[in-house]
Amino acid sequence: ASLSNGQSESFVKIPTIKFTKLFINGEFVDALSGNTFETIDPRTGEVIARIAEGKKEDVDLAVKAAREAFDNGPWPRLPGSERGRIMMKFADLIDQNIEELAGLDAIDAGKLYTWCKLVDIPQVAGTLRYYAGAADKIHGDVLKMSRELQAYTLREPIGVVGHIIPWNFPSTMFFAKVSPALAAGCTMILKPAEQTPLSALFYAHLAKLAGIPSGVLNVVNGFGPTAGAAISSHMDIDAVSFTGSTEIGREVMQAAARSNLKPVSLELGGKSPLIIFDDADVDKAADLALLGILYNKGEICVASSRVFVQEGIYDEFEKKLVEKSKSWIVGDPFDPKVRQGPQVDKQQFDKILSYIEHGKREGATLLFGGKPVGDKGYYIEPTVFTNVKEDMIIAQDEIFGPVMALMKFKTIEDAIKSANNTKYGLAAGIVTQNLDKANTVSRSIRAGIIWVNCYLAFDKDCPYGGYKMSGFGRDFGLEALHKYLQVKSVVTPIYNSPW
Numbered sequence: 001a002s003l004s005n006g007q008s009e010s011f012v013k014i015p016t017i018k019f020t021k022l023f024i025n026g027e028f029v030d031a032l033s034g035n036t037f038e039t040i041d042p043r044t045g046e047v048i049a050r051i052a053e054g055k056k057e058d059v060d061l062a063v064k065a066a067r068e069a070f071d072n073g074p075w076p077r078l079p080g081s082e083r084g085r086i087m088m089k090f091a092d093l094i095d096q097n098i099e100e101l102a103g104l105d106a107i108d109a110g111k112l113y114t115w116c117k118l119v120d121i122p123q124v125a126g127t128l129r130y131y132a133g134a135a136d137k138i139h140g141d142v143l144k145m146s147r148e149l150q151a152y153t154l155r156e157p158i159g160v161v162g163h164i165i166p167w168n169f170p171s172t173m174f175f176a177k178v179s180p181a182l183a184a185g186c187t188m189i190l191k192p193a194e195q196t197p198l199s200a201l202f203y204a205h206l207a208k209l210a211g212i213p214s215g216v217l218n219v220v221n222g223f224g225p226t227a228g229a230a231i232s233s234h235m236d237i238d239a240v241s242f243t244g245s246t247e248i249g250r251e252v253m254q255a256a257a258r259s260n261l262k263p264v265s266l267e268l269g270g271k272s273p274l275i276i277f278d279d280a281d282v283d284k285a286a287d288l289a290l291l292g293i294l295y296n297k298g299e300i301c302v303a304s305s306r307v308f309v310q311e312g313i314y315d316e317f318e319k320k321l322v323e324k325s326k327s328w329i330v331g332d333p334f335d336p337k338v339r340q341g342p343q344v345d346k347q348q349f350d351k352i353l354s355y356i357e358h359g360k361r362e363g364a365t366l367l368f369g370g371k372p373v374g375d376k377g378y379y380i381e382p383t384v385f386t387n388v389k390e391d392m393i394i395a396q397d398e399i400f401g402p403v404m405a406l407m408k409f410k411t412i413e414d415a416i417k418s419a420n421n422t423k424y425g426l427a428a429g430i431v432t433q434n435l436d437k438a439n440t441v442s443r444s445i446r447a448g449i450i451w452v453n454c455y456l457a458f459d460k461d462c463p464y465g466g467y468k469m470s471g472f473g474r475d476f477g478l479e480a481l482h483k484y485l486q487v488k489s490v491v492t493p494i495y496n497s498p499w
């Protein structure tokens, strides 16, 4: 394919955009207002397609469809095994369309095509299958109460669910939310991020082909303050699952409280520490540190944005980082040689560069990077700051870009104290050969996932979510299923009961 920006490389075929409307009650429809918005190719800043822009009235229609599907439709009433069978079919359809789906996420979010093809998209099919397998294993308990009573508990679907997701992992986030909710028997409306509307619409199409009934899964693209806020404040949505910034998470929770007190789960920002001890394999540690901050161009909430290295290996580690960063090629995400694509949009690009300027002004030292790459698109060099003090803005704020703050520590106590010196608590990494250190630090860091001698190791069955201001509630694993279920107790007298 010849790219519109004149980079006439033909790495892979860029998919044609087939779906641009809203998906409500099993049909692709225009927004009621007729409005559309542009989705931009971050490689060039050019428009990929115009997308129907949903607002409150479209959200209302989608919620009405989801309510009808919940109250009167088959989905919540099907045997779990039947929901599971349909979800398996959905997963098979994803497998049959991997390349096209990978292409959509790559062009919309600047993600590496090869990673999407080999990792993200196959993993979402796996996530669906995991929850498909759980759909017929949802059950309550039988309880012997005091006196002559017994009870049984039912785990019922919570109802109509609203999902609001970000742009950094459009496919992964879609299925992190939708798969357990489908398994639970919920019906739902999902709002993708306005930066990445494309793959969600393709998934809606595949859901219909798989036989998911109309109204069960609705996709409404649009902006946060309009479509997003209409979901969080809706009186007829029973729960909201949100992934995004801490700032917006707070708004979502407030809107939920002000409207119908719907429960929310929030997966928010992070400033995750990676702690590397003197006994570590320095080569491996440097690889992990770079992967942790540069994977998905730093646009990942668990990025290892604060790296603490023990003093004995600090100098050697710094040298390794410089050396290894040279093989980290920045460029077109469709090029298989490239390891880092463009930031998602101009706003993100500007924000990251302004944090880099801030770091310089605060007195941190640039070890390497710090500049944009090329003269078009939103590319930024892998960037590492040294001489960082814990209270600097670049060591406190979530930058959401390829910018690492490197710091030195002396003792394990210092490392723990510094690592916990953040309002966030999403993830942490530890590199050491010493089991006692690994265990001590794992238990001392207040974060939802700890990676020992690895980083970014995710899978569908491993719960993931925040401590502190990184939010609450868990995605993935059987934990996530419980967000979409509620418990009802049914009490009956037993034989010879005075009741």
Ligand code: ADP
Binding pocket: 164, 165, 166, 167, 191, 192, 193, 194, 222, 223, 224, 225, 227, 228, 229, 230, 232, 243, 244, 245, 246, 248, 249, 251, 252
């Ligand atoms: P980021 O900073 O990563 O873009 P945001 O928190 O701004 O993350 O966005 C995450 C998701 O929340 C997106 O789908 C966005 O449209 C949505 N959103 C933004 N503002 C609001 C809001 N006021 N209410 C509900 N959703 C919102």
